[in-house]
Amino acid sequence: MEIPKQYDPKEAEQNHYERWEKQGCFAPEINRDANAPAFSIVIPPPNVTGSLHMGHALQHTMMDVITRYKRMCGYRTLWLPGMDHAGISTQLMVTRELKKEGVSRHDLGREKFVERVWKWKQESGGQITTQMRREGVSVDWSREKFTMDEDLSRAVREVFVRLYEEGMIYRGNRIVNWCPNDQTVLSDLEVEKIAQAGKLYYLRYPVKNGDGGVTVATTRPETMLGDTAVAVNPKDERYRDLVGTTLALPLTGREIPILADEFVDPEFGTGAVKVTPAHDPNDYDMGVRHNLEQIVVIDPQAKMTEAAGTEFAGLDRYKARTKVVEKFEELGLLEKVVDYEFSISKCERCKTVIEPLISTQWFLRMDELRDEALKLLASRKKPQFIPEVPYEKVYSSWLENLRDWTISRQLWWGHQIPAWYTAEGEVIVARTETEARAKAGTGELTQDPDVLDTWFSSQLWPFSAMGWPEKTKDLDTFYPTSVLMTGRDIIFLWVSRMVMMGLKFMGREPFADVFITGTILDAHGQRMSKTKMNGIDPLEVFDKYGVDATRLKLASVGSTDIRWSDKQVESYRNFANKIWNAARFALMNSEGATVDPESLDASPELALHDRWILSRLNRTARDVRKSLESYEFHEAVQTLYHFFWDDFCDWYIELTKADVTAEGASPQRTAARTRLLSVLEQALRLLHPFMPYITEELWQQLPGAGKHLLHPAYRDAEPTIMLAAYPEPKADSISDATEWEMEALIDLITRVRNIRSEMQIKPSEPITVLIGAPDEKLRGVYTANTNPIIRLLRASEVSVREKLDAPRASARAVLVGGGEVAVPLAGLIDFAQERQRLSKEKEKLAAEAAKLEAQLANPQFAERAPAEKVDELRARIADIAQRAAQLDQTIASLD
RNA sequence: AGGCGCGUAGCUCAGUUGGUAGAGCGCUGCCUCGACACGGCAGAGGUCUGGGGUUCAAGUCCCCACGCGCCUACCA
Numbered sequence: 023m024e025i026p027k028q029y030d031p032k033e034a035e036q037n038h039y040e041r042w043e044k045q046g047c048f049a050p051e052i053n054r055d056a057n058a059p060a061f062s063i064v065i066p067p068p069n070v071t072g073s074l075h076m077g078h079a080l081q082h083t084m085m086d087v088i089t090r091y092k093r094m095c096g097y098r099t100l101w102l103p104g105m106d107h108a109g110i111s112t113q114l115m116v117t118r119e120l121k122k123e124g125v126s127r128h129d130l131g132r133e134k135f136v137e138r139v140w141k142w143k144q145e146s147g148g149q150i151t152t153q154m155r156r157e158g159v160s161v162d163w164s165r166e167k168f169t170m171d172e173d174l175s176r177a178v179r180e181v182f183v184r185l186y187e188e189g190m191i192y193r194g195n196r197i198v199n200w201c202p203n204d205q206t207v208l209s210d211l212e213v214e215k216i217a218q219a220g221k222l223y224y225l226r227y228p229v230k231n232g233d234g235g236v237t238v239a240t241t242r243p244e245t246m247l248g249d250t251a252v253a254v255n256p257k258d259e260r261y262r263d264l265v266g267t268t269l270a271l272p273l274t275g276r277e278i279p280i281l282a283d284e285f286v287d288p289e290f291g292t293g294a295v296k297v298t299p300a301h302d303p304n305d306y307d308m309g310v311r312h313n314l315e316q317i318v319v320i321d322p323q324a325k326m327t328e329a330a331g332t333e334f335a336g337l338d339r340y341k342a343r344t345k346v347v348e349k350f351e352e353l354g355l356l357e358k359v360v361d362y363e364f365s366i367s368k369c370e371r372c373k374t375v376i377e378p379l380i381s382t383q384w385f386l387r388m389d390e391l392r393d394e395a396l397k398l399l400a401s402r403k404k405p406q407f408i409p410e411v412p413y414e415k416v417y418s419s420w421l422e423n424l425r426d427w428t429i430s431r432q433l434w435w436g437h438q439i440p441a442w443y444t445a446e447g448e449v450i451v452a453r454t455e456t457e458a459r460a461k462a463g464t465g466e467l468t469q470d471p472d473v474l475d476t477w478f479s480s481q482l483w484p485f486s487a488m489g490w491p492e493k494t495k496d497l498d499t500f501y502p503t504s505v506l507m508t509g510r511d512i513i514f515l516w517v518s519r520m521v522m523m524g525l526k527f528m529g530r531e532p533f534a535d536v537f538i539t540g541t542i543l544d545a546h547g548q549r550m551s552k553t554k555m556n557g558i559d560p561l562e563v564f565d566k567y568g569v570d571a572t573r574l575k576l577a578s579v580g581s582t583d584i585r586w587s588d589k590q591v592e593s594y595r596n597f598a599n600k601i602w603n604a605a606r607f608a609l610m611n612s613e614g615a616t617v618d619p620e621s622l623d624a625s626p627e628l629a630l631h632d633r634w635i636l637s638r639l640n641r642t643a644r645d646v647r648k649s650l651e652s653y654e655f656h657e658a659v660q661t662l663y664h665f666f667w668d669d670f671c672d673w674y675i676e677l678t679k680a681d682v683t684a685e686g687a688s689p690q691r692t693a694a695r696t697r698l699l700s701v702l703e704q705a706l707r708l709l710h711p712f713m714p715y716i717t718e719e720l721w722q723q724l725p726g727a728g729k730h731l732l733h734p735a736y737r738d739a740e741p742t743i744m745l746a747a748y749p750e751p752k753a754d755s756i757s758d759a760t761e762w763e764m765e766a767l768i769d770l771i772t773r774v775r776n777i778r779s780e781m782q783i784k785p786s787e788p789i790t791v792l793i794g795a796p797d798e799k800l801r802g803v804y805t806a807n808t809n810p811i812i813r814l815l816r817a818s819e820v821s822v823r824e825k826l827d828a829p830r831a832s833a834r835a836v837l838v839g840g841g842e843v844a845v846p847l848a849g850l851i852d853f854a855q856e857r858q859r860l861s862k863e864k865e866k867l868a869a870e871a872a873k874l875e876a877q878l879a880n881p882q883f884a885e886r887a888p889a890e891k892v893d894e895l896r897a898r899i900a901d902i903a904q905r906a907a908q909l910d911q912t913i914a915s916l917d
Numbered sequence: 918a919g920g921c922g923c924g925u926a927g928c929u930c931a932g933u934u935g936g937u938a939g940a941g942c943g944c945u946g947c948c949u950c951g952a953c954a955c956g957g958c959a960g961a962g963g964u965c966u967g968g969g970g971u972u973c974a975a976g977u978c979c980c981c982a983c984g985c986g987c988c989u990a991c992c993a
Contacts, residue, residue: 027953214989224991240993253993287992295993304991364992414920417987419920423989510988545929547986578930582922583986587929589942596955607952656931662939675952683951772959778947780961785948814951870937877936882973891936891974898937 025609029602031568031595034719038742039155045740048160050499052745053098055735061097062500063089064484065161066508066516067169069108069142071115074153076542076550076586077509079560083576084539084655085507086159090711091650092504093160094748096735100500101160102487104167105147109476110204110212110371116142116435127869132434133473139435143168153561158569158714160744165496167487169479170437177486178479179440179453181527185386186441186451191429193383193441193449197299197306198428199367202324203374206382209475210425211515213376215365222362224292225348226355227252230268230277236261237357239291241364242301243350244342246271247330248319251297253308258293261813273349274331280733281312300380316380320604324377339377375556384430384439384472391522392424398521404531405506407522408653409581413513413538420514429475436473443468481519484532501528505535505653513538537653542584547585558586570713576655577712597663598716601709604671605720608695608702611682615695616726617703624755630807631677634764636700636755638669644751646708658710666705673768674701677810699724703731704749711748718743763803767811767836770804773835774815778843780859781833788818794826795841804841834860834912840904842912853916860916864909871902 046052051062063085068078086100093099116139117127127135147168154161158474169173199208223243228235236252249271254261265282285308286295299309309316319330326334326342331729334342350356367376370824398404399418407413430439442450442458445466445899452458459465479486484503502524506517517536524532532736542558544550550557563572604670624636642665649658681694703724721727721743728741736745772793791811792852795801804811804822811820828834828844832849874895877883884892 028955029953170949203945238993242993285991285993290992297993302991302993307991365990390967412988416921420989541987549987580931582930585929590929592955593941596953599955600953603953603956605952610952652933654933657933660931664940672957679952776959782947785950785958788920874937877974880973884973886973887936894936 025606027603027606029599029716031598031715033569034715035156035158035564035569038715038718039158042160042742042744043155043163045742046164047739047742047744049162049164050098050100052739053093053735055096055098058096058098060100060499060504061089062100062102062503063505063507064102064487064503065104066152066506066512067104067106067167067480069111070147070150070168071108071111073149074157074560076558076560077539078154079157079572080539080542080579081507081509082157082159082578083573084152084537084653086157086714087577087655087711088505088507088574088650089160089651090714090744091748093744094707094710094733094746096733096747098499098735100496102165102167102500103151103154103159103161103163104483104487105150105169106476106480107143107168107170107436108208108475109431109433112143112153113433113435114204114371114468114716127434136435143466145524156561156564156569158573160714161768165487169476169483169486173489174479174482174486175437176453176630177482177490178437178474180491181482181523182440182474182478183451183453184527190387190390191384191451191532192387193382193384195380197303197378198383200322200377200381201369201372201374202322202377203372207381207428207430208369208376209428209477212370213367214370216368217363218366219361219363220366222291222360222364223305223350224357224359225296225350226357227269227271227278227296228355229264230270236264236269236280236294237292238294238295238296241362244326244334244339245298245301246272246296246331246346247334247342247505248298248300248317248324249296250299250309250314250317251278251312252280253283253286253295254280254293255286255288256284258288260288260293265900272353272355273333273346283308283311301378303378306378306380306504318380319371320377320379322377322379324632330346346563348897351642360724368892374914383428384441384470384474386427386429386436386478388424388426388522391526392421394420395518397523398525398531402531405533408535408537408753409488413510416510417513417518421518423688427475429478430470430472431475432471433473437479439470439472439474441470443470475729477515477519480516481523482527484524485528490527497528501532502530503533505537506533507537507539509541510538529800535653538581540579540584542579543583543585545585545587550586550809563588565850566597567591567595568598568715570716571598572660573714574712578659580654580656597667598713600667600671601706601713601716602667602720604675605702605706605723607675608682608698609723609725612695612699612725614687614692615699617699617724617731618696618726619700619704619731621693621696621700622704622752622755624752624757624760629677629811630760630763630767630803631674633757633760634695635669635674637757637760638665639701639704639749640751640753640755642669643704643708643749644756647748647751650711662709662712666709670701670705673764674698676814680809680813699726703727706743707746707749710743710746714744721746763799763912766800766803767807769838770841770843771811771814774817774843774845775839777833777835778815781845781847782892783845783847783850785816789845790847791815791817791820791822792826792828792832792844793822793837793841794824794828794843795822795837796824797839797841798814800837800839800841830915834915836905836908836912837864838901838905840901840908842908857913857916860909860913864906864913867902867906867909871899871906874902 089101199213201208220241222239224237224239226235226237264280267280268277271278297305297308299305299314300318317329319327320339321327324339326337328335444462450458450462452461458467485501520532544556571591574594575591624633642661645661646658676696678698682698684691706717708720732745733747739745793804795804808820825841829846831848832844832846878895
């Protein structure tokens with residue numbers, strides 16, 4: 023059998039995914055156990071416009087690890103995939119494409135444009151699913167959904183109609199965030215605030231028919247053209263007498279009142295605020311409170327309107343600003359201009375400065391929905407955030423301050439709002455046009471041209487993707503889902519809204535747990551972003567180091583932000599290679615043996631290393647399960663890495679090698695080979711959720727790997743490691759005593775190797791190893807393991823006695839448990855050097871002892887510390903003392 | 918302006934109820950001992966940002982300071 027020395031990930035990556043998918047391994051139906059518990063995840067649907075980035079790879083890896091793990095544990099497992107139509111991004115992307123052809127979307131018209139988007143989706147939407155297959159994600163593709171699918175659109179309309187009928191969705195005219203570039207309204211969450219250096223202008227408004235005036239401070243002088251009042255704080259002494267009087271608003275010929283409002287902060291600026299109800303959210307509220315006129319001076323293109331006056335009409339808002347300031351200066355009314363840093367609202371997509379405008383839009387009232395979500399969190403702690411701190415609070419405090427949600431968008435790509443208008447302007451909300459006609463009693467209807475915010479359909483995802491509003495079997499089985507795994511950036515946009523909608527329409531939370539992943543930063547700690555061009559393409563990393571290695575790295579990211587480093591992936595690539603070669607060794611020496619789980623029972627007759635590896639294996643299974651149950655992926659990875667590399671490869675394979683590679687078949691050799699294969703097979707299962715490809719590739723080659731190894735729930739399936747049972751820890755195989763014995767053996771071997779290294783004895787030079795072990799138990803351990811000791815130390819002779827009897831010219835070391843080891847080095851030893859080496863060791867012991875004794879010397883310690891801790895400390899001091907005494911003797915024997 | 922997180926070996930990071938500071942990479946020395954040089958063996962390297970406090974005991978809990986980052990906000 024020829025197995026290459028180096029693992030080639032590409033081959034394994036091509037070999038298995040298609041077969042898994044074809045054989046239905048990802049679908050819950052593969053599970054034939056009628057009583058199997060359910061486990062489900064819905065994927066955060068990637069934007070149809072996108073291609074795979076690190077954030078996806080990170081989330082997908084964690085979801086896949088947990089899904090594969092649960093599947094191997096026998097759960098009826100569903101990971102439901104799909105994509106989001108991503109209204110604005112997609113529309114912008116297709117618009118940009120059209121622009122290259124010299125066509126605008128208006129040239130095409132709505133119908134043709136939407137057709138074009140669908141065509142584009144057909145062509146490029148497949149890209150990300152191909153990339154996801156490469157990741158190895160075990161999603162059930164047969165259930166793949168798209169938020170614009172007909173059945174999901176139906177769910178959207180159903181929800182809209184019901185909420186409308188309950189009065190929670192309403193149409194209103196109010197101030198909204200308007201993007202002058204994209205020509206649509208945006209929700210508060212689609213607006214980003216960016217700190218910016220700007221100017222604060224102090225403008226003076228003269229009192230009508232009198233002396234004096236009031237100075238207001240503003241960052242947006244052009245909006246003064248729409249001012250309808252000046253407000254001061256009612257408690258502000260400076261302006262008390264002016265409240266109620268009238269100002270002559272410069273440049274406009276209009277007169278505006280001075281009014282008092284609590285909102286005004288007397289400390290800021292001059293303590294007097296210009297009020298522009300049509301162009302500022304705060305002023306809008308104030309205008310409502312005081313019943314002020316709303317004068318629209320800026321239009322949807324961000325140009326000044328006729329109402330701004332003939333001098334300004336048609337000017338861009340920034341040109342108008344300059345002009346207003348110039349005019350004020352000419353009039354001597356510009357008091358001063360100071361540098362000022364403030365945050366400005368920009369469109370998240372196109373970075374255009376948002377213009378607050380009054381507009382008629384659809385809104386969703388959030389108060390009741392919000393209250394239900396908060397109640398659920400308070401009463402049942404759902405969803406459970408991981409990590410709970412800080413995300414639970416982030417989530418709840420956002421909900422507490424929630425305002426109504428603007429759900430309409432002036433776009434063509436999306437779910438068109440199911441509202442129709444009669445010629446008389448009556449609003450009919452209905453599930454279909456037919457229903458609308460019936461309700462209206464006329465066919466003369468015009469549908470609202472707007473579409474819904476993308477997140478309006480995304481928030482239904484956990485149940486709409488499972489067939490709601492039909493009562494489906496999937497909803498019965500898989501709702502609520504088990505866990506949602508996503509980045510923290512969409513806790514508000516998506517997570518909270520899913521909770522509210524789940525409660526409203528399913529009567530239950532959509533997921534039990536919410537796991538928030540960390541963010542992968544670039545090597546300098548910067549966020550990866552398209553504009554910064556500092557993103558790392560996961561596909562390139564896959565090509566370079568393999569999918570499994572990349573997944574292991576991603577799984578160990580956990581919930582904290584981390585700087586990306588290829589080096590770490592490289593070390594996991596090396597780990598994959600290590601696994602490959604360990605298997606290669608087992609396979610090259612497998613003749614006559616097969617994988618046999620029965621061989622994994624720890625019996626007292628077994629050699630120490632055999633009992634030990636079984637203890638380690640079971641402990642590892644226990645620890646990994648525990649880590650995965652609490653989403654501690656990095657912990658699980660670390661445990662597996664350490665078990666496989668340090669325990670299994672460095673010690674077990676070395677210790678069992680003699681038996682496994684013995685010349686000529688024998689029952690002993692077969693037993694050793696069987697155990698090696700079987701431990702390896704268990705280790706591969708433990709690793710499989712993290713490294714699906716290499717584990718499957720190797721598992722398929724193991725002699726005796728077959729149907730009988732599958733979890734009972736999958737007995738009818740074709741053999742694959744992904745349906746094998748996840749190893750369960752056998753408590754009686756885990757033995758502290760065995761592991762302690764092994765540690766003593768490892769200690770002995772390491773100390774003698776240290777002697778070899780420090781005394782510069784050639785590796786090929788055989789040595790004699792003399793052991794003195796006063797402890798009977800340890801003497802037994804050394805005696806029983808003389809063969810392994812001889813092998814691992816390349817010793818020609820090993821003797822174990824109660825008391826060490828070694829020539830003066832020996833290098834020595836003190837062992838744990840108070841034993842002593844000596845390596846005779848006649849003619850090779852420099853006594854001075856040896857004395858120094860041992861003294862160094864003694865210093866270390868002395869330092870440690872001093873620390874511990876100081877602690878014990880403190881009378882308060884014995885008094886207040888638990889007895890158990892005191893005993894432990896005493897024992898440690900005794901052990902050190904014993905070793906120190908031994909060391910003294912050893913040093914003395916050199917004289 | 919508020920809220921939150923982070924600061925541990927040269928670098929990237931673990932450290933889960935307070936009780937012997939860990940890993941990977943990098944570094945030093947030795948090694949073709951047939952699973953693996955993407956390897957083996959043996960090492961060096963930390964006053965856990967600084968200062969105070971609680972405690973018998975603090976990387977771990979509390980307060981303050983410094984540095985870095987993130988989020989929220991109706992500061993004109």
